[in-house]
Amino acid sequence: MSTQYVTFTLGEHHYGIAVERVLEVLPARSAARVPLAPDDVAGLVNLRGQVVLALDLRSRLGLPARAEGRQMMVVVKLGDESAALLVDQIGDVADVGEDQFETPPQTLAPELREVIRGAYKLADRLLLVLDVDAVTAA
Numbered sequence: 076m077s078t079q080y081v082t083f084t085l086g087e088h089h090y091g092i093a094v095e096r097v098l099e100v101l102p103a104r105s106a107a108r109v110p111l112a113p114d115d116v117a118g119l120v121n122l123r124g125q126v127v128l129a130l131d132l133r134s135r136l137g138l139p140a141r142a143e144g145r146q147m148m149v150v151v152k153l154g155d156e157s158a159a160l161l162v163d164q165i166g167d168v169a170d171v172g173e174d175q176f177e178t179p180p181q182t183l184a185p186e187l188r189e190v191i192r193g194a195y196k197l198a199d200r201l202l203l204v205l206d207v208d209a210v211t212a213a
Contacts, residue, residue, distance in 0.1 A: 076173060080195075082166030082202060083149060086138045088187075090162075090205045091169055091195070096151050100165050103129075103146035120159055122150065129159040135210060137186045151207050158211050169202055171195040179203070 080091030081100065106118025106129045115134035120127050127150065133141055141163060148159040179191040180201070187203075190210040195202040 077170050078173075080169045080171065080202065080204065081149065082169050083147065083162040084164045084166065085132055085136065085162050089166065089197075089200050089202050091202045092149060092151060092205050092207055094168060096207050098150040098152055098157055101148045101150065101159075103148050103161055117161055120148070122157075122159070125157070127157050127159050129161060130211060131161045132210070133161070133163075136190070137184060151211070153207070153211055160210070169195070169197065171197070171202065 079094040081094055081097045082089060082091045084090070101122075104120050104122075106120045108118045109116055112118075115131050117129040117131045120129045129148065133139070144163075146161045146163065147165045149162055149165070150157055150159050175195040175197070177194050177196065179188050179193055183191060183203075190206050192204040192206045194204065
């Protein structure tokens with residue numbers, strides 16, 4: 076049995092979110108700032124009339140701010156709501172088998188270990204499975 080993940084990069088790591096949790100992938104849009112919000116809240120984005128909270132995953136995961144360049148948004152389902160996760164670059168959909176799954180590597184930073192469910196060994200890199208609920212929790 077295999078599982079599919081929408082993949083993206085953030086810094087030096089390759090991440091995946093289960094396909095069924097992803098609503099869409101878009102170029103990042105300008106966000107309206109939220110007064111007094113933490114640094115990892117990029118703001119509110121209007122997606123076809125729906126106001127969605129945008130979270131800066133670099134900030135949330137303790138990574139340095141992105142240099143220049145275009146960010147992307149992965150819009151994910153959170154129960155009846157949705158949120159946009161700002162990422163560096165979108166990859167492909169990875170189809171992985173249970174035999175490739177491992178626990179999160181011990182070398183990950185503590186803030187990453189809290190939001191990573193596990194990892195899959197791909198041919199050329201490691202795919203870290205992001206726990207969408209944990210990374211979006213306030």
